[in-house]
Amino acid sequence: MLKAVVDTNVLVSGTILPWGNPFETLEAWRRYEVTLITSPEISSEVEAVLRQPRIYKKYGLTEMLVSRLITVLNLEALVVNPKVISPLPGIEPADLKFLACAEAAAADYFVTGDRALLNLRAYKATGIVLPGTFLHILREPL
Numbered sequence: 001m002l003k004a005v006v007d008t009n010v011l012v013s014g015t016i017l018p019w020g021n022p023f024e025t026l027e028a029w030r031r032y033e034v035t036l037i038t039s040p041e042i043s044s045e046v047e048a049v050l051r052q053p054r055i056y057k058k059y060g061l062t063e064m065l066v067s068r069l070i071t072v073l074n075l076e077a078l079v080v081n082p083k084v085i086s087p088l089p090g091i092e093p094a095d096l097k098f099l100a101c102a103e104a105a106a107a108d109y110f111v112t113g114d115r116a117l118l119n120l121r122a123y124k125a126t127g128i129v130l131p132g133t134f135l136h137i138l139r140e141p142l
Contacts, residue, residue: 002138003035003078005102007112008045010131015050015069016059021131025111028138029077036077037105041097043073080104090116102126109134 006014006025014022029036049055050066082104085096095117102110107126111134112118120128129137 001033001035002108003037003105004109004111004134005037005042005098005105005107005126007098007110007114007117008042008049009113010111011046011073012049012055016055016061021135024135025131028135033138036073037080037101037107038073038077039080039082039097039101039104042101043070043079045097046070046073078105088120090119092116099123099126109137 004025010022010025013020014024014026017023025034028034047066047070050061050069055061056066080101082097082100085100085103087093087096088099091099095114098110098112098117101107103124103126110117110123110126110128111131112128113130117128118130122128
């Protein structure tokens with residue numbers, strides 16, 4: 001089974017919108033087609049974004065929904081405690097947590113829409129791809 005770290009924006013989009021590639025990426029995890037990898041820092045960021053008033057109100061989120069998502073993420077994803085990695089040229093320091101998480105878990109892919117991260121194409125043994133590309137890879141026959 002492929003292992004993937006998923007960017008906060010993909011996790012949030014897949015949670016609040018019941019369609020599209022981010023949603024389908026989370027559905028693949030829910031169907032046990034992929035092992036989702038996270039870290040306490042990533043889970044905290046997802047929770048903080050979902051609790052932002054503009055998102056919370058616009059998408060009709062509830063305390064129960066946000067709490068349940070974070071609980072499920074922490075219980076059903078592979079949670080790692082990565083080491084801090086050195087800065088990379090052109091990459092925001094806040095985005096290093098995803099690469100560190102991928103490295104710690106030997107993830108196959110990091111799924112993101114962030115152009116700066118996508119421009120890396122890979123970090124060590126982890127491919128960096130868009131959600132649509134990841135879904136295509138998942139559906140390819142062996």
